[in-house]
């Protein structure tokens with residue numbers, strides 16, 4: 001059953017592109033499918049409150065690898081992570097996302113519909129078109 005907390009935070013998330021030097025992330029991992037530069041989004045909730053960040057890069061047209069998604073501890077478990085992914089899909093008109101999950105984040109990725117990528121099951125993948 002959907003919780004009231006979840007319902008109230010529904011569609012609360014806004015993404016804002018930021019420059020690499022504005023990011024809180026340190027360097028990402030080496031092994032990645034990203035071509036070109038890494039990009040960053042702040043995850044914001046009303047009113048203009050930063051709750052986390054996404055670091056990603058293009059892998060193919062309309063396809064990205066999420067290098068990192070991070071929410072501040074106080075803002076986890078409210079559905080902002082899944083909302084941020086949905087917002088990114090809409091904003092960039094994506095057909096595919098891949099991500100290299102940590103052991104502890106695999107259940108999160110599975111819960112939002114990702115599964116192991118054929119040929120490289122270290123990575124998780126989801127198609128959107």
Ligand SMILES: CC(C)(COP(=O)(O)OP(=O)(O)OC[C@H]1O[C@@H](n2cnc3c(N)ncnc32)[C@H](O)[C@@H]1OP(=O)(O)O)[C@@H](O)C(=O)NCCC(=O)NCCS
Nearest residue numbers: 068069070071076077078079080081082102105107108111
């Ligand atoms: C991972 C992260 C982005 C998830 O965002 P979030 O908004 O806290 O996600 P939610 O708690 O709303 O989880 C979405 C769903 O996945 C499930 N889920 C999340 N983590 C889970 C876990 N470890 N085990 C089982 N289920 C999990 C939730 O129960 C929820 O399911 P529901 O819709 O049935 O309630 C966030 O917790 C975070 O920033 N963690 C620290 C950094 C990290 O691990 N990043 C990922 C690796 S790059």
